[in-house]
Amino acid sequence: MSENEAVAPDPAEADTDTAFGPPVEATAAAVEATAAAVEATAAADGTDPGARRPVSAAPDTARAGGDRVGLHRREPADRGPTPDRPRWLPPSLRRVGTTTRVLAGVLVIGLVAVAVVLGTTRSTPEDRAGGGTAADQQTGTESVPPDEPAVPVAEPTGPEGAPAGGEPDSAGEPDAGRQPVGGAGLSNPAALTPYAGPSTIDDGTHVITDRRFTGRLTIRGGDVTIRNSSFNFVDFYHLIVEGGRVTVEQSEFDGMNSTSTDMAIMGGNLVVRHTTFRRFTNAVRLLGNSRVEFNVIDQPNTVATDASTNGIDVWQGSDMTIRHNVINIAGGVRPSGCVSVNTDLTGIDNITIESNDFTGGTHGLQIRAKNGQALTNVRVRDNRWHTPYAFGPHDVDPASAVSEWTGNTLNGDPLQLR
Incomplete structure (x- = not known):
């Protein structure tokens, strides 16, 4: 050029x-x-x-x-x-x-x-902003937004997906229909098929869903979840937990009102929730480190000849919670307590009994130290008693076993520890 x-x-x-x-x-x-x-x-x-x-x-x-x-x-x-x-x-x-x-x-x-x-x-702040903070632009990272609020987990529904149980009142408790919040029982009865697995589980992780049991199941180890399953048969025990960790939810147990049936579940390291228990003399017997919640225990056994009727029976151990259950043992053979905490075998410590609904029994709640064993740190709060009962709403001996007694009512009126 x-x-x-x-x-x-x-x-x-x-x-x-x-x-x-x-x-x-x-x-x-x-x-x-x-x-x-x-x-x-x-x-x-x-x-x-x-x-x-x-x-x-x-x-x-x-x-x-x-x-x-x-x-x-x-x-x-x-x-x-x-x-x-x-x-x-x-x-x-x-x-x-x-x-x-x-x-x-x-x-x-x-x-x-x-x-x-x-x-x-x-220049304006918008002109200068390039996304994120100044430190982010230097390091090449982006600002992390605040944590989103946790999405609430829906409570289980009743059969065929229909809502189960009564609506909670202003305190979050069941209404007069006396159903736990979220309901209890099978979530999908039509899905049940016969259980063909082992009668004894020794180890491993197992999720058993939609099964119909016709014989006893014993768990000696492992991590086992049983969901939407039925245990409707005649046997002295239906589910025995000797070891491992077991969760039972949205299921049903029926003792068939037989003279040969005593209890639905016995063991420790248990979580039992949203499940129904009918026609047993004892629904659940706990041996430590367990949580029983949002269940219905009613229609007790009326023909057994060598047993007394309890809803939930605590025999030994520590760290157990019993809450949001609806328990009615009225009419059962020799009714004892909706919840019974007795040191028949060893000492018992750290028990929470809260927000339950009790009907029937010689006493709706029994807390008794026996055989010279210690009974300590029992918290009783926000439970509701209803008549009838034979002798009184509760039997506590010694009173020092109860570390907290608050918010309990009898037919809607405040109930004091005596």
Whole structure:
């Protein structure tokens, strides 16, 4: 390309001019004004202060047609490139001395710095934000939003997906229908098929769902969950837990009102919830470290000849919770207690009995130390007693076994420990 040909604007420089906006345009104007002042001084002297030759008086015929490249103009066509004058300088600055050029450069740098500062301060927070915090932009990570609230887990429903149990009242307890919140019993009776597994489980993890048991199941080890299953047959025990950890939920146990049936479940390390128990003399016997909640125990055995009727019977151990159960043993053979805590075998400690619904028994609740064994730290709170019962709502001996007694009622009235 010859020097007389027009030079097309450099897109990159054009974008730079546009991007920086008014502050840089002002800087460009200041540079032109400085160059013009320097040129006027040189013209008045008739000499170039930084050159050793006279300034040419020839007209700058190419200047009018010279194209602008960013902030710069091309050298006139009649003047060849000067080796010791950088071509990127404006033509006026190419004809002045080194000192003047240095001073002009310092001025330009200062003006550019001012423009950058002004551009930064005038930008909005949205302009400066690039997503996340400043620390995030430096490390390349994104801000972590606050934890979302946990999604509540729906309580089980009744058969065929229909809501089960009464609606809770203002205290979160069952209504007059006396059903635990969330209901109890099989969640899908139509899904049951015969159980064909082993009668004894020694180890491993097992989830048994939708099964119909017709004989006793013994668990000696492992982690076993039984869900939506039925145990409806005649035997002295239906489920025995000798070891491991067992969870029973949304199931049903029926002792068939036989003289040969005593209890549905016996063992420790148990969780039993949302399950129904009918026609037994004892529904659940606990041997430690267990939780029994949201169950219905009613329609007790009426024909057994060598047993007494209890809903939940605590025999030994510690760390047990009995809560939100609806227990009615009225009419059972020799009714004893809806919940009975007795040290028949060993000492018992740390028992919570709360928010249950009791009907029937010689006493709705029995807490008794026997055989010289210690009975300590029993908490009884927010339970509801209903008549009938034979001798009284509760039998506690000694009273010191109960560490807390609060919020309990009898037919809606406050019930005190006596």
